[in-house]
Amino acid sequence: AQKITQTQPGMFVQEKEAVTLDCTYDTSDPSYGLFWYKQPSSGEMIFLIYQGSYDQQNATEGRYSLNFQKARKSANLVISASQLGDSAMYFCAMINAGNNRKLIWGLGTSLAVNP
Amino acid sequence: ETGVTQTPRHLVMGMTNKKSLKCEQHLGHNAMYWYKQSAKKPLELMFVYNFKEQTENNSVPSRFSPECPNSSHLFLHLHTLQPEDSALYLCASSQGQNFNQETQYFGPGTRLLVL
Numbered sequence: 001a002q003k004i005t006q007t008q009p010g011m012f013v014q015e016k017e018a019v020t021l022d023c024t025y026d027t028s029d030p031s032y033g034l035f036w037y038k039q040p041s042s043g044e045m046i047f048l049i050y051q052g053s054y055d056q057q058n059a060t061e062g063r064y065s066l067n068f069q070k071a072r073k074s075a076n077l078v079i080s081a082s083q084l085g086d087s088a089m090y091f092c093a094m095i096n097a098g099n100n101r102k103l104i105w106g107l108g109t110s111l112a113v114n115p
Numbered sequence: 116e117t118g119v120t121q122t123p124r125h126l127v128m129g130m131t132n133k134k135s136l137k138c139e140q141h142l143g144h145n146a147m148y149w150y151k152q153s154a155k156k157p158l159e160l161m162f163v164y165n166f167k168e169q170t171e172n173n174s175v176p177s178r179f180s181p182e183c184p185n186s187s188h189l190f191l192h193l194h195t196l197q198p199e200d201s202a203l204y205l206c207a208s209s210q211g212q213n214f215n216q217e218t219q220y221f222g223p224g225t226r227l228l229v230l
Contacts, residue, residue, distance in 0.1 A: 004157075035218065043203055045221035091158070102171070103219065105157040 002027045004092050006106035013082045014114050020067070021077040021109045023092030032096035034075040035103070036066065039089040048090075051075055082113045117141055119222035121206050127228045128196065136191040136225050138206030146211030147189040148219060149181060152203040164189060165211045196229045203227075 003026040013019040025034065036048040051059045051066045059066045067076040079086055089110050093103040119140045128134050140147065149161040163171035164183040178200075180192040189206055203226050207219040 037221075043205075043224040043226065045205060045207070045224075047218050047220060050218060093158075102160055102173075103158070107155070107157055 002029075002094070002096070002104050004094055004104050004106035006092055006109050008109045009107075010110045010112070012112050012114060013079075015084060016081055018078060018080045019082055019111065021079070021090050021092075021111065023075045023077065023106060025073050025075060025092075025094050027073075027094065027096055029096040032094055034066070034068070035093045035095070036064070036075075036077045037091045037093065038086075039091060039108070041088070045091070049077070053096075079111075084113050084115060087111060087113045119206060119208055119220055121204075121222035121225050123225060124223060125226045125228075127230065128193070129230055130196060130198075132196075133192070133194040135193065136204055136206075136227075138189040138191075138222055140187055140189075140206075140208035140220075140222075142208055142220060144208040144210055144220075145186050146209045147183060147186070148207040148209075149189065149191050150205040150207065152205055152224070158205070161191075193227075196227075198229050201227055201229045 005024045007022055032053045034051045038046045038048055049059050049061045049064045049066050051068050058068050063080045065078045067078055089108045091108045092106045095103050122137045146165045148163050151159045151161055160173050161175045162181045167183050167186060178195050182190040203224045205224045206222040209217045209219045
């Protein structure tokens with residue numbers, strides 16, 4: 001079964017420190033894409049970063065990087081130099097050829113950045 | 116206006132009311148989506164439109180009726196809803212060419228409360 005698992009319901013981090021949000025996925029399809037989104041309390045789902053299953057290098061976007069461990073089926077999000085504005089829900093999602101157009105979502109991790 | 120917009124942002128309706136949610140995207144995309152986000156549940160895909168044609172109806176009750184008059188606009192018509200339909204309704208869009216890789220961009224959502 002295709003599934004996304006985020007095992008950390010809530011996380012705390014001190015401002016300016018780095019934090020890792022965990023995501024594991026399950027699929028038998030060799031071609032898939034992994035996404036991370038941020039959802040502040042306002043509700044909008046904001047795209048952060050994408051990793052394709054055939055990408056040779058880990059994706060990076062500014063302070064966001066994706067630690068892609070294909071053999072372990074994990075795609076952890078690393079946020080460096082945390083800021084107060086990073087406090088939000090973070091969702092991991094997957095799409096693949098066998099599930100065309102359907103993003104499979106995790107339950108999310110709530111991140112709180114402390115000053 | 117840029118990105119994906121949704122109106123209204125908040126809506127309270129009785130079970131006998133009829134209302135509509137509106138979504139507009141300014142990204143030149145061809146695919147549009149409706150999602151439902153309830154507490155403690157993963158995001159649920161409701162409908163997908165690609166080039167104005169409905170390509171996905173994820174077993175959504177008929178009290179939800181989508182309409183896509185063109186690639187930039189998407190509506191969700193609501194009638195005789197139930198209290199359990201109270202949720203955040205998110206609209207998204209994507210290019211609509213290669214669904215395995217393309218990113219979905221979301222609007223701010225409509226928070227719906229059914230009394």
